[in-house]
Amino acid sequence: MRADREFVSLPRLVRTAAERYADREAVVEGRARTTFGGLGARVERAAAACMAHGVMPGDRVAVWAPNGCDWIVAALGAVTAGAVLVPLNTRLKGAEAVRLLGRTRTSLLFVTGPFLGASYVATLRAAAGVGAGRGAGPLPGLPQLREVVVLAGEAPAGFRSWKEFTEAGEAVPAEVVRARADAVRPGAAADITFTSGTTGEPRGAVISHDRTLRAFGTWSDLAGLREGDRYLIVNPFSHTFGYKAGVIASLMRGATMVPQPVFAPEVLPALVAAERITVLPGPPTLLRALLDHPAREAYDLSSLRVVVTGAAVVPRALVDRLRDELGVPVVLTAYGMSEATGLVTMCRPGDPAEVVVRSSGRAVPDTEVKVVAADGTALPAGEPGEILVRGYQVMSGYFEDPEATAAAVDADGWLHTGDVGVLDADGNLSVTDRLKDMFVVGGFNAFPAEIEQVLCRHPEVAEAAVVGVPDARLGEVGRAYVVLRGPGRLSAGELIAWARREMANYKVPRTVEFVAELPRNASGKVVKRLLRERQG
Incomplete structure:
Protein backbone atom coordinates (compact mmCIF):
# COMPACT_ATOMS: atom_id res chain seq x y z
CA MET A 1 0.00 0.00 0.00
CA ARG A 2 1.25 3.47 -0.85
CA ALA A 3 2.42 5.47 2.18
CA ASP A 4 -0.02 8.35 1.62
CA ARG A 5 -2.94 5.91 1.58
CA GLU A 6 -1.74 3.86 4.53
CA PHE A 7 -0.99 6.75 6.87
CA VAL A 8 -3.50 9.29 5.43
CA SER A 9 -1.94 12.30 7.19
CA LEU A 10 1.04 13.19 9.36
CA PRO A 11 -1.02 13.00 12.60
CA ARG A 12 -2.12 9.49 11.67
CA LEU A 13 1.49 8.60 10.85
CA VAL A 14 2.63 9.64 14.33
CA ARG A 15 -0.11 7.56 15.95
CA THR A 16 0.58 4.52 13.75
CA ALA A 17 4.32 4.66 14.46
CA ALA A 18 3.63 4.92 18.21
CA GLU A 19 1.51 1.77 18.02
CA ARG A 20 3.58 -0.21 15.53
CA TYR A 21 7.04 0.49 17.02
CA ALA A 22 5.95 1.32 20.59
CA ASP A 23 9.01 0.13 22.53
CA ARG A 24 11.66 0.78 19.91
CA GLU A 25 13.93 3.80 20.34
CA ALA A 26 12.63 6.70 18.27
CA VAL A 27 14.94 9.59 19.22
CA VAL A 28 18.40 9.49 20.81
CA GLU A 29 19.98 12.63 22.25
CA GLY A 30 23.02 11.67 24.27
CA ARG A 31 21.74 9.77 27.29
CA ALA A 32 18.14 10.77 26.64
CA ARG A 33 16.22 8.00 24.89
CA THR A 34 12.63 8.36 23.71
CA THR A 35 10.60 5.43 22.38
CA PHE A 36 8.08 5.70 19.56
CA GLY A 37 5.32 5.19 22.11
CA GLY A 38 6.75 7.94 24.29
CA LEU A 39 7.19 10.24 21.31
CA GLY A 40 3.58 9.72 20.26
CA ALA A 41 2.37 10.59 23.76
CA ARG A 42 4.49 13.75 23.87
CA VAL A 43 3.21 14.84 20.47
CA GLU A 44 -0.40 14.40 21.59
CA ARG A 45 0.27 16.48 24.71
CA ALA A 46 1.81 19.20 22.56
CA ALA A 47 -1.23 19.07 20.24
CA ALA A 48 -3.55 19.43 23.25
CA ALA A 49 -1.56 22.46 24.41
CA CYS A 50 -1.75 24.02 20.94
CA MET A 51 -5.52 23.59 21.00
CA ALA A 52 -5.74 25.03 24.51
CA HIS A 53 -3.91 28.11 23.28
CA GLY A 54 -6.34 28.64 20.44
CA VAL A 55 -4.57 27.06 17.48
CA MET A 56 -7.15 26.27 14.80
CA PRO A 57 -6.86 24.12 11.65
CA GLY A 58 -4.92 26.03 9.00
CA ASP A 59 -3.22 28.40 11.46
CA ARG A 60 0.49 28.83 10.91
CA VAL A 61 2.80 27.66 13.69
CA ALA A 62 6.56 28.21 13.41
CA VAL A 63 9.51 26.44 14.99
CA TRP A 64 12.83 28.29 15.27
CA ALA A 65 15.14 25.79 16.92
CA PRO A 66 17.95 23.35 16.12
CA ASN A 67 17.51 19.65 15.42
CA GLY A 68 16.35 17.75 18.47
CA CYS A 69 13.48 15.93 20.11
CA ASP A 70 11.95 19.25 21.24
CA TRP A 71 11.73 20.35 17.60
CA ILE A 72 10.06 17.09 16.59
CA VAL A 73 7.51 17.22 19.42
CA ALA A 74 6.64 20.89 18.92
CA ALA A 75 6.37 20.62 15.13
CA LEU A 76 4.36 17.41 15.03
CA GLY A 77 2.21 18.59 17.94
CA ALA A 78 1.24 21.66 15.92
CA VAL A 79 0.57 19.60 12.80
CA THR A 80 -1.52 17.14 14.83
CA ALA A 81 -3.66 20.08 15.96
CA GLY A 82 -4.26 20.83 12.27
CA ALA A 83 -1.79 23.70 11.98
CA VAL A 84 0.53 24.41 9.05
CA LEU A 85 4.17 24.18 10.08
CA VAL A 86 6.56 27.03 9.22
CA PRO A 87 10.14 25.81 9.88
CA LEU A 88 12.68 28.61 10.39
CA ASN A 89 16.39 28.15 9.80
CA THR A 90 18.45 28.70 12.95
CA ARG A 91 20.99 30.60 10.85
CA LEU A 92 18.50 33.41 10.17
CA LYS A 93 19.01 36.78 11.80
CA GLY A 94 16.18 38.27 13.82
CA ALA A 95 14.98 40.60 11.08
CA GLU A 96 14.90 37.74 8.56
CA ALA A 97 12.85 35.55 10.92
CA VAL A 98 10.47 38.38 11.76
CA ARG A 99 9.78 39.02 8.07
CA LEU A 100 8.80 35.40 7.52
CA LEU A 101 6.65 35.30 10.67
CA GLY A 102 4.87 38.43 9.52
CA ARG A 103 4.32 37.27 5.96
CA THR A 104 2.76 33.99 7.09
CA ARG A 105 0.80 35.67 9.91
CA THR A 106 2.11 33.03 12.26
CA SER A 107 0.02 32.79 15.44
CA LEU A 108 2.29 30.60 17.59
CA LEU A 109 6.09 30.37 17.65
CA PHE A 110 8.28 27.78 19.35
CA VAL A 111 11.77 29.14 19.87
CA THR A 112 14.94 27.60 21.25
CA GLY A 113 16.70 28.84 24.32
CA PRO A 114 20.31 30.06 23.90
CA PHE A 115 21.98 28.27 20.98
CA LEU A 116 25.57 28.64 19.75
CA GLY A 117 26.06 31.58 22.08
CA ALA A 118 23.06 33.49 20.76
CA SER A 119 19.81 34.34 22.52
CA TYR A 120 17.01 33.86 20.03
CA VAL A 121 14.56 35.44 22.43
CA ALA A 122 16.68 38.59 22.68
CA THR A 123 17.09 38.60 18.91
CA LEU A 124 13.32 38.44 18.43
CA ARG A 125 12.73 41.21 20.92
CA ALA A 126 15.25 43.42 19.22
CA ALA A 127 13.79 42.79 15.76
CA ALA A 128 10.07 42.96 16.62
CA GLY A 129 9.86 44.21 20.19
CA VAL A 130 8.58 47.34 21.85
CA GLY A 131 8.42 50.22 19.43
CA ALA A 132 8.18 48.02 16.34
CA GLY A 133 4.39 48.09 16.24
CA ARG A 134 1.23 48.33 18.25
CA GLY A 135 0.21 44.71 18.62
CA ALA A 136 -0.93 43.41 21.97
CA GLY A 137 0.96 40.09 21.81
CA PRO A 138 4.39 39.16 23.15
CA LEU A 139 6.09 40.96 20.25
CA PRO A 140 4.38 44.24 19.32
CA GLY A 141 5.90 44.20 15.85
CA LEU A 142 4.03 40.97 15.10
CA PRO A 143 0.42 41.64 16.12
CA GLN A 144 -0.89 38.27 14.93
CA LEU A 145 1.67 36.29 16.93
CA ARG A 146 -0.35 35.40 20.02
CA GLU A 147 2.15 33.18 21.83
CA VAL A 148 5.91 32.60 21.92
CA VAL A 149 6.96 29.41 23.69
CA VAL A 150 10.57 28.89 24.81
CA LEU A 151 11.38 25.21 24.39
CA ALA A 152 14.04 24.96 27.10
CA GLY A 153 14.77 26.98 30.21
CA GLU A 154 12.93 29.92 31.69
CA ALA A 155 10.83 32.26 29.60
CA PRO A 156 10.97 36.05 29.98
CA ALA A 157 7.92 38.14 30.74
CA GLY A 158 5.34 37.89 27.98
CA PHE A 159 6.67 34.57 26.71
CA ARG A 160 5.75 31.07 27.94
CA SER A 161 7.95 28.25 29.10
CA TRP A 162 7.36 24.79 27.65
CA LYS A 163 6.08 23.65 31.06
CA GLU A 164 3.52 26.46 31.23
CA PHE A 165 2.48 25.82 27.66
CA THR A 166 1.87 22.08 28.08
CA GLU A 167 0.11 22.44 31.44
CA ALA A 168 -2.69 24.31 29.69
CA GLY A 169 -3.26 21.28 27.47
CA GLU A 170 -4.16 19.06 30.40
CA ALA A 171 -7.68 20.44 30.23
CA VAL A 172 -8.18 19.19 26.68
CA PRO A 173 -9.53 15.59 26.65
CA ALA A 174 -7.57 13.00 24.69
CA GLU A 175 -10.60 12.16 22.56
CA VAL A 176 -10.89 15.81 21.50
CA VAL A 177 -7.24 15.81 20.42
CA ARG A 178 -7.79 12.55 18.54
CA ALA A 179 -10.84 13.97 16.77
CA ARG A 180 -8.88 17.06 15.69
CA ALA A 181 -6.09 14.86 14.35
CA ASP A 182 -8.52 12.60 12.48
CA ALA A 183 -10.11 15.63 10.83
CA VAL A 184 -6.87 16.58 9.03
CA ARG A 185 -7.44 15.92 5.32
CA PRO A 186 -4.72 14.30 3.17
CA GLY A 187 -4.73 17.25 0.76
CA ALA A 188 -4.53 19.90 3.47
CA ALA A 189 -1.40 22.03 3.73
CA ALA A 190 1.14 20.46 6.09
CA ASP A 191 3.98 22.96 5.91
CA ILE A 192 5.35 26.08 4.26
CA THR A 193 9.05 25.84 3.48
CA PHE A 194 10.74 29.02 2.40
CA THR A 195 12.96 29.07 -0.65
CA SER A 196 14.02 31.87 -2.98
CA GLY A 197 12.97 32.94 -6.45
CA THR A 198 14.88 34.94 -9.04
CA THR A 199 13.99 38.18 -7.23
CA GLY A 200 15.78 37.00 -4.10
CA GLU A 201 12.66 37.44 -1.98
CA PRO A 202 12.02 34.18 -0.04
CA ARG A 203 8.85 32.37 -1.09
CA GLY A 204 6.99 29.75 0.86
CA ALA A 205 6.31 26.48 -0.95
CA VAL A 206 3.08 24.97 0.38
CA ILE A 207 3.20 21.17 0.63
CA SER A 208 0.32 18.91 1.63
CA HIS A 209 0.22 15.84 3.86
CA ASP A 210 -0.33 13.38 1.02
CA ARG A 211 2.50 14.81 -1.09
CA THR A 212 4.89 14.46 1.86
CA LEU A 213 3.85 10.92 2.71
CA ARG A 214 3.96 9.65 -0.85
CA ALA A 215 7.31 11.27 -1.64
CA PHE A 216 9.11 10.02 1.42
CA GLY A 217 7.50 6.63 1.33
CA THR A 218 9.11 6.41 -2.12
CA TRP A 219 12.39 7.84 -0.81
CA SER A 220 12.44 5.24 1.98
CA ASP A 221 11.83 2.43 -0.50
CA LEU A 222 14.58 3.56 -2.88
CA ALA A 223 17.10 4.20 -0.09
CA GLY A 224 16.25 0.89 1.58
CA LEU A 225 15.37 2.48 4.94
CA ARG A 226 14.03 -0.20 7.24
CA GLU A 227 12.90 -0.95 10.78
CA GLY A 228 15.82 -0.98 13.18
CA ASP A 229 17.99 1.39 11.16
CA ARG A 230 19.83 4.01 13.17
CA TYR A 231 19.75 7.29 11.31
CA LEU A 232 22.14 10.17 11.97
CA ILE A 233 20.29 13.35 10.95
CA VAL A 234 22.64 16.26 10.32
CA ASN A 235 20.57 18.09 7.69
CA PRO A 236 18.59 20.85 9.43
CA PHE A 237 14.95 20.10 10.20
CA SER A 238 14.22 23.58 8.85
CA HIS A 239 14.99 22.21 5.38
CA THR A 240 12.73 19.79 3.52
CA PHE A 241 15.33 17.03 3.44
CA GLY A 242 16.21 17.10 7.14
CA TYR A 243 12.59 17.12 8.27
CA LYS A 244 11.03 14.80 5.72
CA ALA A 245 13.78 12.41 4.64
CA GLY A 246 14.79 12.40 8.31
CA VAL A 247 11.86 12.62 10.73
CA ILE A 248 8.96 11.61 8.48
CA ALA A 249 10.80 8.73 6.80
CA SER A 250 11.99 7.40 10.17
CA LEU A 251 8.44 7.42 11.52
CA MET A 252 7.30 5.49 8.47
CA ARG A 253 9.90 2.77 8.78
CA GLY A 254 10.60 2.60 12.51
CA ALA A 255 14.16 3.90 12.21
CA THR A 256 15.85 5.41 15.26
CA MET A 257 16.63 9.12 14.81
CA VAL A 258 19.90 10.53 16.13
CA PRO A 259 19.46 14.26 15.41
CA GLN A 260 22.43 16.63 15.50
CA PRO A 261 21.86 20.31 16.34
CA VAL A 262 25.17 21.28 14.68
CA PHE A 263 27.63 19.52 12.43
CA ALA A 264 30.61 18.61 14.63
CA PRO A 265 33.13 16.77 12.42
CA GLU A 266 35.51 16.12 15.31
CA VAL A 267 33.01 13.78 17.03
CA LEU A 268 31.47 12.21 13.92
CA PRO A 269 33.39 8.88 13.89
CA ALA A 270 32.85 8.38 17.62
CA LEU A 271 29.14 9.05 17.24
CA VAL A 272 28.75 6.68 14.30
CA ALA A 273 30.58 3.97 16.22
CA ALA A 274 28.84 4.48 19.56
CA GLU A 275 25.32 4.58 18.15
CA ARG A 276 25.97 1.97 15.44
CA ILE A 277 24.68 4.35 12.78
CA THR A 278 23.46 2.57 9.64
CA VAL A 279 22.06 5.47 7.56
CA LEU A 280 24.00 8.68 6.96
CA PRO A 281 22.65 11.28 4.51
CA GLY A 282 24.57 14.50 4.12
CA PRO A 283 26.49 16.77 1.77
CA PRO A 284 29.97 15.80 0.50
CA THR A 285 31.42 18.14 3.15
CA LEU A 286 30.20 15.85 5.91
CA LEU A 287 31.40 12.67 4.21
CA ARG A 288 34.86 14.08 3.57
CA ALA A 289 35.07 15.06 7.24
CA LEU A 290 34.31 11.47 8.22
CA LEU A 291 36.80 9.94 5.79
CA ASP A 292 39.59 12.41 6.62
CA HIS A 293 39.19 12.35 10.41
CA PRO A 294 42.67 11.81 11.89
CA ALA A 295 41.41 9.21 14.36
CA ARG A 296 39.01 7.43 12.03
CA GLU A 297 40.89 4.13 12.18
CA ALA A 298 40.32 3.97 15.94
CA TYR A 299 36.54 3.57 15.46
CA ASP A 300 34.42 0.73 14.16
CA LEU A 301 32.33 2.25 11.37
CA SER A 302 31.24 -1.06 9.87
CA SER A 303 27.59 -0.45 10.78
CA LEU A 304 27.22 2.11 7.96
CA ARG A 305 24.97 0.63 5.28
CA VAL A 306 23.42 3.55 3.36
CA VAL A 307 24.91 6.93 2.45
CA VAL A 308 22.85 9.47 0.50
CA THR A 309 24.47 12.63 -0.76
CA GLY A 310 23.97 15.46 -3.22
CA ALA A 311 23.58 19.26 -3.10
CA ALA A 312 27.04 19.65 -4.66
CA VAL A 313 29.43 17.99 -7.07
CA VAL A 314 30.18 14.48 -5.84
CA PRO A 315 33.78 13.48 -6.71
CA ARG A 316 34.35 9.93 -7.94
CA ALA A 317 37.08 9.54 -5.33
CA LEU A 318 34.56 10.22 -2.56
CA VAL A 319 32.23 7.44 -3.71
CA ASP A 320 35.14 5.04 -4.13
CA ARG A 321 36.49 5.81 -0.66
CA LEU A 322 33.09 5.30 0.97
CA ARG A 323 32.79 1.91 -0.69
CA ASP A 324 36.41 0.78 -0.44
CA GLU A 325 37.64 2.28 2.84
CA LEU A 326 34.43 2.13 4.87
CA GLY A 327 32.74 -0.74 3.06
CA VAL A 328 29.45 1.14 2.63
CA PRO A 329 27.41 -1.06 0.27
CA VAL A 330 24.87 1.59 -0.83
CA VAL A 331 25.98 5.09 -1.87
CA LEU A 332 23.27 7.14 -3.58
CA THR A 333 22.79 10.64 -4.95
CA ALA A 334 19.50 12.46 -5.38
CA TYR A 335 18.02 15.73 -6.61
CA GLY A 336 15.07 17.65 -5.25
CA MET A 337 13.78 21.06 -4.31
CA SER A 338 11.27 22.43 -1.84
CA GLU A 339 8.77 23.17 -4.61
CA ALA A 340 8.79 19.45 -5.46
CA THR A 341 8.53 18.18 -1.86
CA GLY A 342 12.29 17.64 -1.87
CA LEU A 343 12.32 14.66 -4.23
CA VAL A 344 12.63 14.52 -8.04
CA THR A 345 15.33 12.02 -9.04
CA MET A 346 17.35 9.42 -7.18
CA CYS A 347 19.93 6.75 -7.88
CA ARG A 348 19.02 3.15 -7.12
CA PRO A 349 20.96 0.62 -5.06
CA GLY A 350 23.21 -1.26 -7.45
CA ASP A 351 23.86 1.70 -9.74
CA PRO A 352 27.51 1.76 -10.83
CA ALA A 353 29.79 4.41 -9.40
CA GLU A 354 29.81 6.25 -12.74
CA VAL A 355 26.07 6.89 -12.48
CA VAL A 356 26.28 7.98 -8.83
CA VAL A 357 29.13 10.38 -9.57
CA ARG A 358 27.94 12.02 -12.76
CA SER A 359 24.21 12.16 -12.09
CA SER A 360 21.48 12.49 -9.50
CA GLY A 361 19.77 9.37 -10.75
CA ARG A 362 16.48 8.86 -12.55
CA ALA A 363 13.04 10.27 -11.97
CA VAL A 364 11.31 8.62 -9.03
CA PRO A 365 8.14 6.62 -9.86
CA ASP A 366 5.13 8.58 -11.13
CA THR A 367 7.30 11.59 -11.91
CA GLU A 368 8.21 13.10 -15.26
CA VAL A 369 11.43 15.02 -15.89
CA LYS A 370 12.37 16.75 -19.09
CA VAL A 371 14.99 19.24 -20.21
CA VAL A 372 13.85 22.12 -22.43
CA ALA A 373 15.31 24.93 -24.49
CA ALA A 374 14.54 28.58 -23.83
CA ASP A 375 11.47 28.34 -26.07
CA GLY A 376 10.11 25.36 -24.14
CA THR A 377 11.04 22.74 -26.74
CA ALA A 378 12.04 19.40 -25.25
CA LEU A 379 15.72 18.63 -25.83
CA PRO A 380 17.22 15.22 -26.65
CA ALA A 381 19.57 13.29 -24.39
CA GLY A 382 22.90 15.01 -23.95
CA GLU A 383 21.63 18.54 -24.60
CA PRO A 384 21.63 20.99 -21.63
CA GLY A 385 18.55 23.02 -20.81
CA GLU A 386 16.18 23.96 -18.00
CA ILE A 387 14.92 21.07 -15.88
CA LEU A 388 11.12 20.73 -15.74
CA VAL A 389 9.30 18.39 -13.37
CA ARG A 390 5.72 17.12 -13.34
CA GLY A 391 4.24 14.78 -10.77
CA TYR A 392 2.25 14.35 -7.58
CA GLN A 393 4.96 16.02 -5.49
CA VAL A 394 4.85 19.44 -7.18
CA MET A 395 3.73 22.04 -4.62
CA SER A 396 0.20 23.37 -4.50
CA GLY A 397 1.76 26.81 -4.86
CA TYR A 398 3.68 29.57 -3.14
CA PHE A 399 1.93 30.86 -0.04
CA GLU A 400 -0.47 33.66 -1.02
CA ASP A 401 1.54 34.43 -4.16
CA PRO A 402 -0.46 33.40 -7.24
CA GLU A 403 1.74 35.35 -9.64
CA ALA A 404 4.92 33.61 -8.51
CA THR A 405 3.07 30.27 -8.55
CA ALA A 406 1.93 30.80 -12.15
CA ALA A 407 5.49 31.70 -13.14
CA ALA A 408 6.86 28.53 -11.55
CA VAL A 409 4.17 25.97 -12.50
CA ASP A 410 2.72 26.21 -15.99
CA ALA A 411 -0.80 25.39 -17.16
CA ASP A 412 0.21 21.80 -17.95
CA GLY A 413 1.51 21.20 -14.43
CA TRP A 414 5.24 21.42 -15.21
CA LEU A 415 7.38 22.94 -12.48
CA HIS A 416 10.09 25.14 -13.99
CA THR A 417 12.99 24.51 -11.63
CA GLY A 418 15.37 27.21 -12.82
CA ASP A 419 18.15 24.60 -12.81
CA VAL A 420 20.09 23.57 -15.89
CA GLY A 421 20.64 19.89 -16.50
CA VAL A 422 21.29 17.10 -18.97
CA LEU A 423 19.49 13.77 -19.31
CA ASP A 424 21.39 10.76 -20.59
CA ALA A 425 19.94 7.97 -22.71
CA ASP A 426 18.89 6.05 -19.59
CA GLY A 427 17.09 9.03 -18.05
CA ASN A 428 19.77 9.86 -15.48
CA LEU A 429 19.81 13.57 -14.70
CA SER A 430 22.97 15.61 -14.27
CA VAL A 431 22.44 19.08 -12.80
CA THR A 432 25.07 21.21 -14.50
CA ASP A 433 24.27 24.81 -13.60
CA ARG A 434 21.66 27.00 -11.93
CA LEU A 435 19.59 29.50 -13.78
CA LYS A 436 18.93 31.14 -10.44
CA ASP A 437 22.66 31.19 -9.62
CA MET A 438 22.09 29.43 -6.31
Missing part, protein backbone atom coordinates in the same frame (compact mmCIF):
# COMPACT_ATOMS: atom_id res chain seq x y z
CA PHE A 439 25.16 27.97 -4.67
CA VAL A 440 25.47 25.57 -1.74
CA VAL A 441 27.49 26.50 1.34
CA GLY A 442 28.15 23.45 3.50
CA GLY A 443 24.72 22.04 2.65
CA PHE A 444 22.83 25.36 2.93
CA ASN A 445 21.32 26.90 -0.19
CA ALA A 446 22.50 30.47 -0.75
CA PHE A 447 20.72 32.70 -3.26
CA PRO A 448 22.79 35.52 -4.77
CA ALA A 449 19.84 37.82 -5.52
CA GLU A 450 18.81 37.79 -1.87
CA ILE A 451 22.39 38.46 -0.71
CA GLU A 452 22.82 41.23 -3.29
CA GLN A 453 19.70 42.99 -2.06
CA VAL A 454 21.08 43.06 1.47
CA LEU A 455 24.51 44.29 0.39
CA CYS A 456 22.90 47.13 -1.55
CA ARG A 457 21.27 48.36 1.63
CA HIS A 458 24.72 49.45 2.83
CA PRO A 459 24.86 53.25 2.36
CA GLU A 460 28.15 53.10 0.44
CA VAL A 461 27.20 50.26 -1.94
CA ALA A 462 25.72 51.12 -5.34
CA GLU A 463 25.65 47.68 -6.93
CA ALA A 464 26.65 44.15 -6.00
CA ALA A 465 26.88 40.81 -7.77
CA VAL A 466 27.51 37.57 -5.89
CA VAL A 467 28.74 34.27 -7.31
CA GLY A 468 29.63 30.96 -5.73
CA VAL A 469 33.28 29.97 -5.75
CA PRO A 470 34.89 26.66 -4.73
CA ASP A 471 35.88 26.18 -1.11
CA ALA A 472 37.81 23.18 0.22
CA ARG A 473 35.82 22.97 3.45
CA LEU A 474 32.30 24.12 2.57
CA GLY A 475 32.09 23.14 -1.08
CA GLU A 476 31.18 26.66 -2.18
CA VAL A 477 31.16 30.14 -0.63
CA GLY A 478 30.07 33.54 -1.86
CA ARG A 479 32.30 36.09 -3.53
CA ALA A 480 30.91 39.59 -3.96
CA TYR A 481 31.79 42.10 -6.65
CA VAL A 482 30.82 45.54 -5.41
CA VAL A 483 30.52 48.96 -7.02
CA LEU A 484 30.71 51.79 -4.49
CA ARG A 485 28.52 54.88 -4.67
CA GLY A 486 31.54 57.16 -4.84
CA PRO A 487 35.05 57.57 -3.53
CA GLY A 488 34.99 56.01 -0.10
CA ARG A 489 37.02 54.21 2.48
CA LEU A 490 34.85 51.12 2.88
CA SER A 491 37.08 48.07 3.06
CA ALA A 492 36.22 44.50 2.21
CA GLY A 493 36.57 43.52 5.86
CA GLU A 494 34.21 46.27 6.98
CA LEU A 495 31.56 45.24 4.44
CA ILE A 496 31.84 41.57 5.42
CA ALA A 497 31.54 42.46 9.11
CA TRP A 498 28.47 44.59 8.34
CA ALA A 499 26.96 41.72 6.32
CA ARG A 500 27.41 39.32 9.23
CA ARG A 501 25.08 41.53 11.27
CA GLU A 502 22.46 41.59 8.54
CA MET A 503 22.16 38.03 7.30
CA ALA A 504 22.71 34.39 8.19
CA ASN A 505 26.40 33.47 8.30
CA TYR A 506 26.27 31.00 5.40
CA LYS A 507 24.95 33.79 3.15
CA VAL A 508 27.76 36.21 3.97
CA PRO A 509 30.34 36.52 1.15
CA ARG A 510 33.74 35.29 2.27
CA THR A 511 35.56 37.68 -0.08
CA VAL A 512 34.75 41.06 -1.62
CA GLU A 513 36.31 42.72 -4.66
CA PHE A 514 35.55 46.34 -5.43
CA VAL A 515 35.11 47.03 -9.16
CA ALA A 516 34.40 50.15 -11.22
CA GLU A 517 31.50 48.45 -12.99
CA LEU A 518 29.83 45.06 -13.37
CA PRO A 519 29.97 43.24 -16.73
CA ARG A 520 26.59 43.41 -18.47
CA ASN A 521 25.06 42.11 -21.68
CA ALA A 522 23.15 44.14 -24.26
CA SER A 523 19.95 43.98 -22.22
CA GLY A 524 21.70 45.34 -19.14
CA LYS A 525 21.81 42.08 -17.15
CA VAL A 526 24.94 41.25 -15.20
CA VAL A 527 26.93 38.49 -16.93
CA LYS A 528 27.90 36.36 -13.97
CA ARG A 529 29.71 33.89 -16.17
CA LEU A 530 32.40 36.53 -16.67
CA LEU A 531 32.67 37.04 -12.92
CA ARG A 532 33.07 33.30 -12.38
CA GLU A 533 35.77 33.18 -15.04
CA ARG A 534 37.73 35.77 -13.07
CA GLN A 535 38.27 33.09 -10.44
CA GLY A 536 40.58 31.32 -12.82
